[in-house]
Amino acid sequence: MAEERPKYLIKAGKRLDGRKPGDARPMKIETGVIENAEGSAMVEFGKTKVVAAVYGPRDIHPKHMMRSNRTLVRARYDMLPFSVEDRKRPGPGRREREISKVLSETLNTAVFVEKFPRTAIDVFISVIQADASTRVAGLNAASVAMADAGLPMRDLVVSTSFGKIHDEKGKGHMVVDVFKPEDNWGMADIAYAKLPNLDKYVLLQMDGNVTKDEFFKGLEMADKSLDDIYKAQVAALKKKYMEGSK
Ligand code: CDP
Numbered sequence: 306m307a308e309e310r311p312k313y314l315i316k317a318g319k320r321l322d323g324r325k326p327g328d329a330r331p332m333k334i335e336t337g338v339i340e341n342a343e344g345s346a347m348v349e350f351g352k353t354k355v356v357a358a359v360y361g362p363r364d365i366h367p368k369h370m371m372r373s374n375r376t377l378v379r380a381r382y383d384m385l386p387f388s389v390e391d392r393k394r395p396g397p398g399r400r401e402r403e404i405s406k407v408l409s410e411t412l413n414t415a416v417f418v419e420k421f422p423r424t425a426i427d428v429f430i431s432v433i434q435a436d437a438s439t440r441v442a443g444l445n446a447a448s449v450a451m452a453d454a455g456l457p458m459r460d461l462v463v464s465t466s467f468g469k470i471h472d473e474k475g476k477g478h479m480v481v482d483v484f485k486p487e488d489n490w491g492m493a494d495i496a497y498a499k500l501p502n503l504d505k506y507v508l509l510q511m512d513g514n515v516t517k518d519e520f521f522k523g524l525e526m527a528d529k530s531l532d533d534i535y536k537a538q539v540a541a542l543k544k545k546y547m548e549g550s551k
Contacts, residue, residue, distance in 0.1 A: 310490045314470035315478050321486055322351075327526045329465065329482040332534065334445065334541040336453045344454025346541065348446040351484060352436035357446035359454040362424035376421035378451075380408040382443055384432040404440050411464075411498055411508045412447055417457040426456065437488035438466040441496050444508070449538050453545065461538050462507060463531045464498035467523040469515050479515075479523040481530045495520075497527050501535050 314321055324330070330351030339345035342358035349355075365371045382404040386393050397405070412428060428450065430443040441464040448462035468483040469492040480487065483494045493513025499506055515523065 308489075311486065313473040314487055314490060315472050315480065320470070320480060322484060324480075326478055326480045327529060329530045329533065330484065332537055334449060334534075334537045336449050336541045337545045342450070342454075344450040344452065344456070346446045346449035346453060348442045348449070350436075350438055350442045350482060352434055353439055353442050353484075354432070354434040355439060355442040355446045356431050356433060357443065357450040358429045358431075359426065359447070359450045359456070360429075361426035362421035363427070365423065365425035370425070371423050374422050375418040376416070376424045376426050378409060378413045378416055378418065378426045378428060379405075380412055380428045380430055380443075380447060381405050382408055382430045382432075382440065384435055384439065388432045388435045404443075407508065407510065408440060408444055408447065411444060411462060412451070414505070414507045415448065415458050415460055415462050415500060416451065417459060420457055426451070435485075437483050437485045437494075438496075441466050441498065444498050445534060445538065449541055452538075452542055460500035460502045460505075461535065462498050463501050463534045463538065464496070464508065465527050465530050465534060466494055466496050467527040468492075468494035469513065469519060469523070477515075477519065479519055479526060481523070481526045495523065495527075497524070499528075499531060501531060 333349040336346045338347045339358045344359040347356045386395050428447045432439045444464040466483045467481045469477040477492050493515045496510040498508035
């Protein structure tokens, strides 16, 4: 039976999990989690848990995808059957294919792709526990995993979500890092990614409606959160290499 829409998702400035509008969930970023991969990382945003593994540059199959002047960064996003409450059918469906395409496009912007012509860099993004915002968690994991693999990058990719949720009077409020009830019952949710040092927007996807003012308010909150994510990404990479150099 479908759950009923809650009367509110925010009341007196507090969201259902107690967060304030601008608060992200507790975050954890770790690198070097899969030994067999060239680079890897795990990202947790609250209960959302995602692992990324990078292989390549390597031969590209099918061959017709080969580009003579560049490598192709190919992200494959997968949500594992046990990652959601109702078991998810294994394998990529329409949603996974679309997300993989969008994440591939985003990740290609961060890599000096012309350095490795005629090859592919494969990035496997596996959602092992889903509580919304999995694609943006996946992008952060992929970005750290690519840096961990030693790929030449023009910048890291930092990513978060923001959205609009209703209070008890039905009024919308902008919030950062949407979790499942907010994704299900909220008025809008937006996936957002940026190359932070180049100040370039590389992903913006929206479900729902917001006004222009609401959008920019959400963006400002999200940018604050991206600063923290960038710091956590750099710290995770430094930690691994400092440990490695001991
Ligand atoms: O995860 P993300 O917010 O990037 O993408 P979404 O398509 O908006 O999905 C939101 C959330 O719905 C996921 O993170 C899962 O928690 C949940 N979901 C699910 O339970 N079963 C699915 N087949 C797809 C999504």
